[in-house]
Amino acid sequence: MxxxxxxxxxxxxxxxxxxxxxxxxxxxxxxxxxxxxPCPGGGAAVVDRTSGGDNDDSRGGDADDADRILLVEDFRSTDEWKLPEGRIECGESPREGVARELAEETGLVVDPDDLVYFADNAGEPVPEQYMANVDFAVWRSETTGTLDAGSDATDARFFTPAEFESSDRSLRASHRDRFGTDDLAWLLAEARASLDRASGGD
Structure with missing residues (x-):
């Protein structure tokens, strides 16, 4: 494409x-x-609520230090990471395309209806390639499958912001440009806030 x-x-x-x-x-x-x-695309912020129990959807506020978010290592560069994401294909809705990309890159399967909107943005990830992105969040407990990096990803794993920041890894430049920050704690908090609102939490 x-x-x-x-x-x-x-x-x-x-x-x-x-x-x-x-x-x-x-x-x-x-x-x-x-x-x-512009080409439509989107990503999935999969949140693993390690400190609250798989069935506690009601906790609000900022993301706890123990909560984790799923990132994939981009196949184009070592130690550069991003959300599982990609372009929407013909005939797909944004949710369907993001669910497919999540499965292809991480092995995790989600019902597109369980994806919750949390961000949209537009940019130019590479010169003269314009993208319009819609990003969704989902609890890890809403997904099935075994985490295993697939196409367009050389690794896939959950990180707390502290774990990621203390490592040699970094967010891919296009990912930072897309969200306007390289603060993984902010990204996790935004995804969690959207999920909490969708489930009726504070």
Whole structure:
């Protein structure tokens, strides 16, 4: 799947003229416009509530130090980590696409209906590739399967923010740009707050 700006008309192959880049181009031969739109994507923040019991959905406030969030090591670089994420495929809703990416990258399976919205953002993770992302959160207890890194990931594991920050690992630059911070405690707290709101917690 590619979402780079078009150079040629997809109908006749004529070189395109920019009208309002990076979005709008014109084919002089077809006298028609060609649009370059962002690619939809999304990620899953899987929260493991190690200190509260698998059935305690009501705890509110900031994430406890013992609570963990799932990260995957990006296959493109050692010791750079991110949420399980990827592009939405044709015919998928954002929740369906994120559930598929989670299974492919980590081995964990979730019902798309159990994913809870917690963030959306737009950016340019690599030059001229524009993304519009919708991110969801889910409790680890709502997933099934065995944690095992799969496609596009060389490792997958749960971390507390303290564990991650005391290691040599870092969040991938595109991940930091996407959320505007490299603070894993903030990301965990935001995901937990969304889950608590969805379950009626404070």
């Amino acid at each position: 590619s979402n780079r700006p078009p150079d040629y008309c997809p109908y006749c192959g004529t070189a395109l003229d920019p009208v309002d880049p990076p979005t709008v181009f014109r084919c002089a031969a077809c006298d028609d416009r060609v649009f370059h739109n």
